Amino acid sequence: MNIEMIRAAQARLEGHARRTPLLNSPFLDEIAGRRVWVKPECLQHTGSFKFRGGWSAVSGLDPEARARGVIAFSSGNHAQGVALAASRHGVRSIIVMPSDAPQSKIDNTRALGAEVVLFDRAKDDRNAICARLSEEHGLTLIVPYDNPLVIAGQGTCGLEIAEQASAEGITKADVLVCCGGGGFTAGVALALEADAPCLRARPVEPEDFDDMARSLASGVIERNSRLSGSLCDAIITPQPGNLTFPIVSRLAGPGLVVTEDEALHAMAHAFSRLKLVAEPGGAVALAAALFHADEIEGEDVIVTISGGNVDADVFRMALDKFGG
Amino acid sequence: MNIEMIRAAQARLEGHARRTPLLNSPFLDEIAGRRVWVKPECLQHTGSFKFRGGWSAVSGLDPEARARGVIAFSSGNHAQGVALAASRHGVRSIIVMPSDAPQSKIDNTRALGAEVVLFDRAKDDRNAICARLSEEHGLTLIVPYDNPLVIAGQGTCGLEIAEQASAEGITKADVLVCCGGGGFTAGVALALEADAPCLRARPVEPEDFDDMARSLASGVIERNSRLSGSLCDAIITPQPGNLTFPIVSRLAGPGLVVTEDEALHAMAHAFSRLKLVAEPGGAVALAAALFHADEIEGEDVIVTISGGNVDADVFRMALDKFGG
The missing domain is CATH 3.40.50.1100 (Rossmann fold)
Structure with missing residues (x-):
């Protein structure tokens, strides 16, 4: 698994995957206390980075x-x-x-x-x-994350982030990645290592399903105690992948963990400030940027919104609780 | 008012306004019976093309x-x-x-x-x-539409549409523009005349507030009988502008008119298929593409989503009625 595989994937995706923009809002900057840059993969074909x-x-x-x-x-x-x-x-x-x-x-x-x-x-x-x-x-x-071609594909998002961050004059920042089995985080981390070593990938997970954060802390692969009962179902997996964990472990910063309510609250902010539909699992990185600012370093933070495939009833729940 | 003013505005906006993408979804194509291309100005700074x-x-x-x-x-x-x-x-x-x-x-x-x-x-x-x-x-x-500098700014969206349509191989299409006083429609129409004469701007308005459609039909400026009571408030104006109407009249095709429910229904589709937040007035062009297909010509249609500044309660209404 190396950067050349990601560049090759980028060449194959050219003209087929969307190059998603890098968005921001002064209102989000205000909440986070730093500049927040959002990579909305909910705008990707099929509504997610997948x-x-x-x-x-x-x-x-x-x-x-x-x-x-x-x-x-x-x-x-x-x-x-x-x-x-x-x-x-x-x-x-x-x-x-x-x-x-x-x-x-x-x-x-x-x-x-x-x-x-x-x-x-x-x-x-x-x-x-x-x-x-x-x-x-x-x-x-085609398994969902422990597959080199899949990791390479997800990494193309990291290549775009590196390029877009440079264009915005971002010199140093954490890049928060919504994390399930670690394919997205591993791919992005490899891309950043090559093209933007001043940017550091960090996985973000929901509370009670923080297998990657615990695995990074202990140095060995840890499992989740359960696999259901989360609104963040899109990023719930039993444990980090055998292929992804060594990469994430070598390159990424410490994991961040947010509550389900923080994810719903971030969805409401994505609605009102970015005009984007995020699914709960897709909003955990934005939630970390907004509500865990003291665990992040630097004047800028980049967050992925990994997907927007949320049913209307769950979206309504986010608006009811936090939409004003 | 001419194309050079729009090109000059584009130079001034460079690096400051967002170049919004051109999105699509096979699910929308299926409903419309043709390819639907969406220019999401809800992703513009401040949530609208304004x-x-x-x-x-x-x-x-x-x-x-x-x-x-x-x-x-x-x-x-x-x-x-x-x-x-x-x-x-x-x-x-x-x-x-x-x-x-x-x-x-x-x-x-x-x-x-x-x-x-x-x-x-x-x-x-x-x-x-x-x-x-x-x-x-x-x-x-700075008046909202009857101002050459404002029309020139809105026209930059038309320059982008011309370029993006060409890149997608779209050779002939109606470009449906959410229309209030006509600044957006006039700017886009002028840009298309210069850069994509095979594309034709068409204004779209909500039922009972179709002053532009009626003015285009009669050839003289017609007024709305009322100015309140529409969820599409973002695009309600007393009458077409003195500066915008002659441009729209010379260059645009016939106006389209949609019901408020069709606009809400289009908002629900933008939510589920594009992961975008549209305001009711911002969804009228998409509504026309989806529900008035027989009034449109060609294998492709391009629609603007003019804005996404909608309160949570109105958005919930769209999801309650049409969000499944």
């Missing part, structure tokens, strides 16, 4: 494997990213989703061109289903 | 007049655009606002650096207040 990794993985396959198609398991953003990347390449994708996933996510994944195979979380073995389908149809499995 | 006109007007003054400061009357987006443009130039601005304007808008305008002077809609003469303050303090009045 399209970068999906496109990178599909486009990076050798032509024969690609022609046979791909398979992925995901109930959320990775599913949509892979589905659209595959259909725009004109190849087949099967997405294995839990049967209790929200109908809207199942519908969206199908509408983006995937065949959806549902499994019962209680009875079925997801990995076995994937393995069987993969073998039967010759499909390449 | 910052372009404000910056153009302040930066276009001669240095002596600029140093004395500016004055504007507005209860909404123009106020914020002028306030931020003035404060970033380091000059004074007074914004004359009705005392019953939402507190949040008064607070925001102040926070962006303006002195706010409130007047009583029932008793006071707004124009007399502006004239007195302007004379007392030597301030230049």
Whole structure:
């Protein structure tokens, strides 16, 4: 896993992924006590940064494997990213989703061109289903973060941040990355190491699901005690990846942890000050910038909004609580 | 009023206004039955395209007049655009606002650096207040649309659309513009005439406030019968401008008119498919693309989202009605 893989991914994404802007607002600066720069990956195709990794993985396959198609398991953003990347390449994708996933996510994944195979979380073995389908149809499995091509794709966001920060005259800053399995954080950290060594990636997670922060603190991979019960579901994973953790550990600063209410509050600020729709998991980095200012260094902070795929009822909850 | 004034404004806005992206979604294409391209000016500084006109007007003054400061009357987006443009130039601005304007808008305008002077809609003469303050303090009045520098600033959005459409291979399309007094429509129409004659501006207004559409149909300036009672307040004006109407009349296609519910429905689609916050008046062009497809020609349509300054309760209303 190295910077050349990220640059190669960037070349493959050119003209296909969106180059998202770097936004700011004097109102957010005021709250945070420093300049806050926002990289809104909710504006990426399929509403999250996952399209970068999906496109990178599909486009990076050798032509024969690609022609046979791909398979992925995901109930959320990775599913949509892979589905659209595959259909725009004109190849087949099967997405294995839990049967209790929200109908809207199942519908969206199908509408983006995937065949959806549902499994019962209680009875079925997801990995076995994937393995069987993969073998039967010759499909390449694209796992959500512990995959070099996926990490390389997410890293392209870091290359853009390096370039945009330089254009804004930002010389030193923490770059807060919404963190699940660590693919986004690892990719961004590698990109910054190469192109903006004055910028430091830092993972941000929700309270009670801070496996990466604890793993960074202890130096070994730590697990979450549970995997459900968070509004930040988009970035909940069992533990840091075997491929991502060493990279994050080597390059990133300490993890930050925010409460669910802080994430909802940040969503309300993204609504009123940036006119952006963030999902709870996608708002944790902005929440850290706004409400954990004393844990951050420097006159500037850069935050990712990793996705905006939130149902109306959860968005209403954020506005009810914090929208004024 | 000519294209050179718009190009000069573009040079002055360079590095100060945002170049907003051109977004799309397969889900919107499906509803509209053609490709829908969205120019999200809600992502512009101060949350609306009005910052372009404000910056153009302040930066276009001669240095002596600029140093004395500016004055504007507005209860909404123009106020914020002028306030931020003035404060970033380091000059004074007074914004004359009705005392019953939402507190949040008064607070925001102040926070962006303006002195706010409130007047009583029932008793006071707004124009007399502006004239007195302007004379007392030597301030230049910046009216919201019937001002060549303002129209030139709004036109910079049209230059960007021309360039972005060409990059996307769009050869012929209607460009739907949210229309109040016609400054945005006139500026965009002039820019398209010069840089993309295959693109045609068309104003979009809310039902019962369709003064521009009726004026275009009759060939003379028609007034609205009332000025309040619309959620689309950001784009409600008494009648087309004396400066804007001849331009729109010469260059734009027929006006489109949407219902308030269609605007709210379009807001819900912008939320779920684009992850953008649109205000009701800012969503009328998207509403026309989605729900008045038979009044539009061509395989592509380009729509502006003119602003995103909507209170949480109105946004909730859109999600309650149409957010699923």
